[in-house]
Amino acid sequence: MRSEFLIFGKPVIEREEQDEVLDSMRRGWLGTGPKVAKFERDFATYKGASYAAALNSCTAALHLSLLALNLRKGDEVITTPMTFCASVNSIIHAGATPVLADVRPDTMNIDPDEIRKKITSRTRAILPVHFAGRACDMDAIMAIAGEHSLAVVEDCAHAIETEYRGRKAGTIGDFGCFSFYSTKNVVTGEGGLVITRKAEDNDRIKVLGLHGMSKDAWKRFSDAGFKHYDVVEAGFKYNMMDLQAAIGIHQLSRVEKNWKRREAIWQSYKRAFSGLPVDLPAPVESGTRHAYHLFTILVNAERAGISRDEFLDAMTREKIGVGVHYRSIPEHPYYQKTFGWRGEDYPHALKIGRETVSLPLSPGLSDADVNDVVAAVGKLAGGTAG
Numbered sequence: 521m522r523s524e525f526l527i528f529g530k531p532v533i534e535r536e537e538q539d540e541v542l543d544s545m546r547r548g549w550l551g552t553g554p555k556v557a558k559f560e561r562d563f564a565t566y567k568g569a570s571y572a573a574a575l576n577s578c579t580a581a582l583h584l585s586l587l588a589l590n591l592r593k594g595d596e597v598i599t600t601p602m603t604f605c606a607s608v609n610s611i612i613h614a615g616a617t618p619v620l621a622d623v624r625p626d627t628m629n630i631d632p633d634e635i636r637k638k639i640t641s642r643t644r645a646i647l648p649v650h651f652a653g654r655a656c657d658m659d660a661i662m663a664i665a666g667e668h669s670l671a672v673v674e675d676c677a678h679a680i681e682t683e684y685r686g687r688k689a690g691t692i693g694d695f696g697c698f699s700f701y702s703t704k705n706v707v708t709g710e711g712g713l714v715i716t717r718k719a720e721d722n723d724r725i726k727v728l729g730l731h732g733m734s735k736d737a738w739k740r741f742s743d744a745g746f747k748h749y750d751v752v753e754a755g756f757k758y759n760m761m762d763l764q765a766a767i768g769i770h771q772l773s774r775v776e777k778n779w780k781r782r783e784a785i786w787q788s789y790k791r792a793f794s795g796l797p798v799d800l801p802a803p804v805e806s807g808t809r810h811a812y813h814l815f816t817i818l819v820n821a822e823r824a825g826i827s828r829d830e831f832l833d834a835m836t837r838e839k840i841g842v843g844v845h846y847r848s849i850p851e852h853p854y855y856q857k858t859f860g861w862r863g864e865d866y867p868h869a870l871k872i873g874r875e876t877v878s879l880p881l882s883p884g885l886s887d888a889d890v891n892d893v894v895a896a897v898g899k900l901a902g903g904t905a906g
């Protein structure tokens with residue numbers, strides 16, 4: 521067995537990030553400033569996006585994108601039950617009502633046919649999540665949005681490198697929301713960003729993200745002369761700091777290198793687990809690029825001879841960190857109480873949520889680490905044949 525615990529989702533931070541953070545400290549400019557501006561430019565360039573607004577989380581990015589739609593009480597936003605709670609909570613905080621449409625069992629992404637069934641006269645937007653980094657069926661989703669004049673907010677927390685039929689995830693809908701949380705594909709500790717096609721959406725998000733103030737606060741302290749600001753809305757404190765952007769600038773420069781490493785690990789897992797009685801990720805759809813954010817297997821107690829929760833415990837005892845992405849949204853008590861949701865009404869998400877396990881996929885894994893994961897999974901989920 522391994523001697524050291526393999527931390528799930530451990531980021532790879534190199535010398536450049538450390539030096540850049542120290543540079544910010546030595547200059548004494550810690551908050552929103554030139555490094556945030558550079559990170560926004562670099563990210564917009566990487567995605568081929570017109571505008572980018574850096575924020576302190578993807579949750580903030582989702583919240584402000586939905587606020588920019590001027591939703592009213594009773595308006596409905598359709599999203600997936602197979603996501604992190606922030607996707608749903610941001611709809612609630614924007615004053616609208618979340619509506620769930622079940623996922624496809626193979627891709628684990630929101631099913632366009634289920635979206636159609638959930639459209640009402642109150643539907644205003646669709647919030648798809650590119651789950652694990654796999655592109656949603658965006659042609660179908662954009663067609664539905666077009667027919668019903670709905671906005672589309674893409675939750676790209678897993679999807680920095682994702683592409684769909686020649687377009688980059690986050691540039692297809694009206695808003696693309698990204699996360700730089702410590703386990704994501706590009707990290708800033710905590711951090712998020714919205715890309716938009718329209719200048720007015722970008723302006724609105726920047727104003728809402730900094731107290732509703734009309735001018736960039738950091739410009740107030742430059743030598744260009746004193747400037748007053750006006751408060752034009754009751755905004756939020758959602759801005760990214762230069763300390764965070766200092767990390768992100770160098771993380772982003774390595775995004776493709778890290779993607780290649782995760783792709784190699786992904787292929788190793790697919791080969792190694794092909795004979796095991798567990799479900800593996802569906803093949804990547806042609807014409808798309810997977811971001812390889814999560815490698816998830818489904819552990820079914822009857823087939824694998826071990827329950828999912830026993831498997832999680834046993835992997836941890838083998839000193840391998842694992843994750844669950846996610847128990848389905850309707851299984852959480854708040855949503856049951858508030859919206860009357862029941863897991864059984866979203867059967868595909870329910871099953872995935874009860875069987876899914878995420879295996880380590882950090883680009884920092886050594887070949888020996890990957891071998892340890894392969895050996896442990898084979899030992900624990902080998903079923904009767906193993």
Ligand SMILES: *Cc1c(COP(=O)(O)O)cnc(C)c1O
Pocket residue numbers: 576577578579580603604606607649675677678698699700701711712
């Ligand atoms: C991580 C995540 C978020 C939230 O991102 P934060 O930056 O932590 O706010 C939202 N949606 C999904 C699908 C996520 O995985």
